[in-house]
Amino acid sequence: MQKMYFFFSALLMVGIINAQTKNTEIIKDQAVNDIQAKYDDYKKVALQIWNYAEVGYKEVKSSALHQKTLSDNGFTVESGVAEIPTAFVATYGSGKPVIGILAEFDALPGLAQAAIPEKSTIEGQNAGHACGHHLFGTASVAAAIELKKLMVEGKLKGTIKLYGCPAEEGGSGKVYMVRAGLFNNVDVVIHWHPGNANEVTMTSALANSSAKFRFHGLSAHAAAAPERGRSALDGVESMDYMVNMMREHIPQETRIHYVITNGGKAPNVVPDFAEVYYYVRHPKRDQVKDIFERVVNAAKGAALGTGTTVDYEIIGGTHDLLLNKTLGEVMQKDLEKVGGVNYTPDEIAFAKKIQASFTFPAPDLSVATAIKPLSISPDAGGGSTDVGDVSYVVPTVGMSAATWVPGVPAHSWQAVACGGTDIGIKGMMVAAKTMALTAIDLYSSPLLIDKATQEFKQQLGNYQYKALLGDRKPALNYRD
Incomplete structure (x- = not known):
């Protein structure tokens, strides 16, 4: 009797599932x-x-x-x-x-x-x-x-x-x-x-950190008094050179891209401001953090070597x-x-x-x-x-x-x-x-x-989510 009960219960359940699927x-x-x-x-x-x-x-x-x-x-x-x-x-x-x-x-x-x-x-x-x-x-x-x-x-x-x-x-x-x-x-x-x-x-997808690096120098006449100037563009180009040298010594899955968004306004003026926009990508978020810090250090070294200063703004960061x-x-x-x-x-x-x-x-x-x-x-x-x-x-x-x-x-x-x-x-x-x-x-x-x-x-697992871009406010003007 009990076996028959379970048999009919199973049939009923199958019928209900089939009806739900059809619906x-x-x-x-x-x-x-x-x-x-x-x-x-x-x-x-x-x-x-x-x-x-x-x-x-x-x-x-x-x-x-x-x-x-x-x-x-x-x-x-x-x-x-x-x-x-x-x-x-x-x-x-x-x-x-x-x-x-x-x-x-x-x-x-x-x-x-x-x-x-x-x-x-x-x-x-x-x-x-x-x-x-x-x-x-x-x-x-x-x-x-x-x-x-x-x-x-x-x-x-x-x-x-x-x-x-x-x-x-x-x-x-x-x-x-x-x-x-x-x-x-x-x-x-x-x-x-x-x-x-x-x-x-x-x-x-690739984890990603992005930032705009802004170099500040001193303007001067590029022909009459270049010794008085400190080129912010030199800072950007020095940073780019060092990052490009880095490529040989980072995991091969890494992707680094950049564009110079501001390189000065006229060739005869030593630029006192220049900006470069960087992306750092890797399949693992922890690797992105480490490589991005090396990019930051390249920027600091470039500023030191060119007599300029640099600051940077985190624009984005994704897991x-x-x-x-x-x-x-x-x-x-x-x-x-x-x-x-x-x-x-x-x-x-x-x-x-x-x-x-x-x-x-x-x-x-x-x-x-x-x-x-x-x-x-x-x-x-x-x-x-x-x-x-x-x-x-x-x-x-x-x-x-x-x-x-x-x-x-x-x-x-x-x-x-x-x-x-x-x-x-x-x-x-x-x-x-x-x-x-x-x-x-x-x-x-x-x-x-x-x-x-x-x-x-x-x-x-035990991972506690934390945004890679930290606690910064939304970068509402990043396309400016």
Whole structure:
């Protein structure tokens, strides 16, 4: 009798699980259809922000548009969070689970480009969305709005938070938001990034510290009285030389880049001020700290040797990215359900013209339609992201969608061009749908969240998160 009881209980449980799974799939199908039905609305938002092309911490119109879109759709919006005027948190719902979605919207300086397949700058415009953040923010907003709709209909329960995150491109906006406690009590964070293929992000990122080094000297006539001067530019160039000599004696995974942002104003004037902007990257945050200190010492030595003085301002600092296999497997399944991007004949012609500009072999256009298999690698990729800091305080998962023609690199005029067309918008919709489906899975199965949380805690170990940029205020004018 007891065996029969357990048998029928097991059958009942299987039936309940199957019914829940079927219901979840019905909700997912609705979400995909709902988001696709608003294609033109979200395209309009994304292209408006593409035209604004506002750089980090200056994204006034872009942030305002996202906030209005969310507010008009029933979200409560808190603006100016973490002492950043363009940062915000939009919230709907109540109780657990609490799922956050990240949204970015900053452009890159010096990359204004028309939405055509030949290099063509836009007169009077400096910046361009060469990393696709106009698409990033809009897809995240679209996913959040759909989840809210499903909550209103009683199909999901919990809280959705959309994080408006400024200045990812070097300004470390999310680090200040993490430091301000805005991700406390959040169960899972979902994000994505524009790219040239469709895949779940299961590769880590490089930890990063950045700073502007400012040398101060004495002005003098460069021909009539050079002995009276002390060149701040000499200080910068001496520092750069010493750092370049360092490259032979640091771990090979290290990346150091710099630009001289101010080298003086006229050749016949010994410059009394010069500035150089440095990035130091490595897969491990501790290595970044050590190498950055060596760069600081190079700056001090350069100042001593040139009779100048130097000070520096920390601009940004980000952690590497913690990967969550549990969440990655959930998102992979949803990305495969959504599928990739299909080009029209006109888009194929556009894509081939873009690819003709490459200095390397172009991938087949079918890459945009395909979904890459899940591949987990703890090794760092080639870039850094302030999402890394989020991943150290809450389980986090992300993906990339083919918003650019296969082969197009980020931070290029080709990326800007693609992002201003339906090629970019179609990839954006893939991301919006996938993020919404992943959230639906998590709202529908608290056990998935529990499993992801346990994995997160094991990865974190005894590490106590501390921002690499210290206690400085947000660098609101770092693009000046």
